Amino acid sequence: MSFYRWDGEDLILDCHLQPKASCDEFAGLHGERLKIRLTAPPVDGKANAKLLAFLADAFAVSKSQVSLESGQQSRQKRVRIKQPRQLPAALELTARPA
Numbered sequence: 001m002s003f004y005r006w007d008g009e010d011l012i013l014d015c016h017l018q019p020k021a022s023c024d025e026f027a028g029l030h031g032e033r034l035k036i037r038l039t040a041p042p043v044d045g046k047a048n049a050k051l052l053a054f055l056a057d058a059f060a061v062s063k064s065q066v067s068l069e070s071g072q073q074s075r076q077k078r079v080r081i082k083q084p085r086q087l088p089a090a091l092e093l094t095a096r097p098a
Contacts, residue, residue, distance in 0.1 A: 003034040011059070011081045012069070019047040019075075024054050026090040033076065034091070048072065051079070060085035 003014045016030035021037035028035055040050035048068055056063045059081050071077030 003029065003032055007080070009083045011084050013055070013079045013081065015051070015071075015077045015079060017042075017047060017051060017075045017077055024050070026058075026088065048077075051077070055079060055081060058088045058091070 005012050014033045016033040016035045018027070018035065018037045019040055019042040021039055023037065024039055025037050026034065027037045036051065036054070038047055038050045038054060040046040052066045052068065053063055056066045059066075061081060061084055065082040067080050067082075069078040069080050
């Protein structure tokens with residue numbers, strides 16, 4: 001199993017979120033999920049909002065093209081990115097088999 005899959009032209013990511021980190025970044029794998037560190041705290045949806053904005057920027061799409069499919073109150077999240085325009089270099093390296 002991989003941390004991502006394609007659903008037509010949409011990319012589905014299974015993520016493990018680490019809120020209150022020192023910077024916003026892709027941080028490799030956490031089990032079978034993509035680990036993402038974010039500076040936002042896990043309060044009042046701030047980490048979720050930051051995650052969607054971070055992914056929109058990383059995949060060169062508008063914020064409205066990124067949606068949280070599951071994991072609203074959890075560190076384990078599933079995100080849909082509609083028609084991503086680019087794959088971040090950090091993500092391409094993580095996706096390659098060892």
